[in-house]
Amino acid sequence: MTYKNLFDHISSKKSYLCVGLDTDIRKIPSHLLSEPDPVFAFNKQIIDATVDYCVSYKPNIAFYEAMGGKGWESLQKTMEYIPDSHFTIADAKRGDIGNTSGLYARTFFDPSSSGLNFDAVTVAPYMGSDSVLPFLEFENKWVILLALTSNSGGADFQRLEIDGKPLYEQVLAKSQEWAGADRMMYVVGATQARDIAHIRTIIPDHFLLVPGVGAQGGNLEEVSRFGMNSHCGLLINASRSIIYASNGTDFAQKAQNEAKSIQQEMAVYLDKYCVQ
Numbered sequence: 257m258t259y260k261n262l263f264d265h266i267s268s269k270k271s272y273l274c275v276g277l278d279t280d281i282r283k284i285p286s287h288l289l290s291e292p293d294p295v296f297a298f299n300k301q302i303i304d305a306t307v308d309y310c311v312s313y314k315p316n317i318a319f320y321e322a323m324g325g326k327g328w329e330s331l332q333k334t335m336e337y338i339p340d341s342h343f344t345i346a347d348a349k350r351g352d353i354g355n356t357s358g359l360y361a362r363t364f365f366d367p368s369s370s371g372l373n374f375d376a377v378t379v380a381p382y383m384g385s386d387s388v389l390p391f392l393e394f395e396n397k398w399v400i401l402l403a404l405t406s407n408s409g410g411a412d413f414q415r416l417e418i419d420g421k422p423l424y425e426q427v428l429a430k431s432q433e434w435a436g437a438d439r440m441m442y443v444v445g446a447t448q449a450r451d452i453a454h455i456r457t458i459i460p461d462h463f464l465l466v467p468g469v470g471a472q473g474g475n476l477e478e479v480s481r482f483g484m485n486s487h488c489g490l491l492i493n494a495s496r497s498i499i500y501a502s503n504g505t506d507f508a509q510k511a512q513n514e515a516k517s518i519q520q521e522m523a524v525y526l527d528k529y530c531v532q
């Protein structure tokens with residue numbers, strides 16, 4: 257998917273919501289456990305309920321890998337079920353020496369190899385250029401580099417100063433040499449809203465993937481005010497607050513209510529802050 261396709265979808269939906277499919281077999285409603293594939297049965301209903309209110313889905317790969325082969329099968333079925341219009345993110349936080357990164361890239365980007373055809377994968381930047389570049393060899397696919405993450409421990413390294421600048425800023429600056437705003441995004445946690453205005457001065461055009469609203473307490477209005485650019489430039493992820501809004505038989509309806517309420521708030525911020 258191109259930068260323009262993504263922005264067009266955001267504009268038509270008036271939404272920059274990314275629904276996180278962090279589907280934990282231990283948390284899904286008990287009436288689904290008798291299904292042949294409870295994880296897929298849950299995801300299918302969540303997708304049906306939220307598809308009109310979001311532009312993106314982000315399965316966190318840990319939740320599927322933890323279930324072994326069955327988990328990969330549920331992930332494949334989920335990916336096949338998500339409409340092509342929606343930007344798909346494998347939240348896998350990969351990155352290794354070049355030849356190994358190449359295989360990670362095939363895992364998420366090459367359907368003839370793995371059956372998976374994501375638009376983007378999250379990548380850890382700390383092994384440097386040769387660990388990231390193999391992901392960029394796949395046409396029209398995106399790398400989403402970890403910059404300033406939402407967890408408190410992110411500060412242990414990301415805020416360490418080198419030559420007077422925090423490491424996450426060095427990541428933003430150095431990675432500009434690898435790809436432009438048409439192929440690279442950055443993870444910036446919603447819990448770091450006060451830094452987003454500053455980050456925008458370094459990367460005015462790139463999309464930011466912003467997890468941390470909802471269950472982690474990040475503020476949607478603040479992130480939108482500080483982070484939005486003339487092409488929106490934001491994909492805001494919410495996982496638990498949507499998919500586990502209820503653990504009863506009404507879970508999909510409750511997920512829809514939650515996604516719709518976020519989308520309605522986003523429509524207001526798009527009118528207010530996304531100025532061309």
Ligand SMILES: O=c1ccn([C@@H]2O[C@H](COP(=O)(O)O)[C@@H](O)[C@H]2O)c(=O)[nH]1
Nearest residue numbers: 316405406407445467471472494495496
């Ligand atoms: O800095 C980061 C990077 C990734 N995540 C992931 O996003 C979702 C957030 O889930 P919530 O339930 O909405 O809190 C989850 O998959 C994390 O692993 C993040 O939170 N922060």
